[in-house]
Amino acid sequence: MPRFFPIDIHSSKTPNIGEFFVFGERNSGTNFADALLRNNFPQLSASANDRMAKHGFRYGWKHGFPQMIAAPDTTLAVVMFRDPERWVQSMHRQPWHGAKHLRELTFSDFLAAPWQSIVDEKNFGITSGADPRAYAELQWDRxxxxxxxxxNILQLRNAKSAGFLSLKNRFSNVIFARYEDVANAPAEFINMIGQTYALTARAKFVSVDQQRGRKSDGKFVRHVYDDLTQTDRDFIWSGLDTKQEEILGYIP
Structure with missing residues (x-):
């Protein structure tokens, strides 16, 4: 049985977890992790998700910089990261909220382009196309x-990762994990969370087989990416904060 290795774990002396919230950049496994916890911890199934409620996002935009009004000791923050090479490839394939011109670029041009997102869905609280904020630039990505x-997207990752890592200074109970580790050992991930935070999981592990953890999106099919050219790989790593990537476990 594989052993699960998180990046870092923080747990209060007497965790009294009543809900969880998953943070992380787009295409980093946040929906997968969210579905795993909901499927396997019944007592946490009513936790806030990434849908905007009447008074906004409960803990801020999960893909954004930390902006929660409070970080209760009873909330478990789960923070997801993904290998930077695969992450930028996935963002090029599906740049959620990315400006239209970014979607039309080759991979190499996409890497070097200034990053720009737009307000392109109702989940940002924009309910009408007549709203002047509709399709305007998404300020949460500045x-x-x-x-x-x-x-460029690499500078976005550097800043976002720093923001996500700061959650250890905000929440009393927080786990930092890599998508690759969770995907390869999901049951071990659930067992580790249960043991660390005194949570009781279902007797039988419930897997996540749907795309983005949603039945409406169909069955999950792993995408196979082409190998990066050496030029693109050099550009990626020259733009990344390597000290930070080392903390995340992506540099041995």
Missing amino acids: HPLTGARFD
């Missing part, structure tokens, strides 16, 4: 302090 656009 630098949270300066308001500047990121020079």
Whole structure:
């Protein structure tokens, strides 16, 4: 049986978990992790998800910089990361909320393009196309302090990862995990969470076989990506914060 290795775990002395929330960039397995926890911990099935409620997102936009109004000790924060090479390939294939022109670029041009997102779905609280905010630039993907656009998707990752890592200073109970580890050992992931946070999982493990963890999206089929060219790989790693990637476990 494979052993699950999280990046980092923080647990209060007497965890009293009443809900969880999953954070992480797009295409990093957040929906997969969310579905795993809902399927296997019945007591957490009513936790807030990534759908905007009447008064907004409960803990902020899960793909954004930390912006929750509070981080209760009873909330378990689950933070997901993904291998940077596969992540940028997945973002090129499906750049959720990315501006239209980004979707038309070759992979190499996509890597180097200034990042821009748009408000393109009702889940941002825009219910009508007549709303002047509809299809305007999504400010949550700009630098949270300066308001500047990121020079490229790699700079976006550097900043977002720093924001996600800061959650250990905000929540008393938080686990940082790599998508690859969770996907390869989902039952071990659930067992580890149960043991660490004193949560009782279902007697029989319930897997997640649907795309994005949703039946409406159909059965999950793993996408096979082409090998990166050396030029693209060099560009990616020259733009990444390597000290941060080492913390995430993507540099041995």
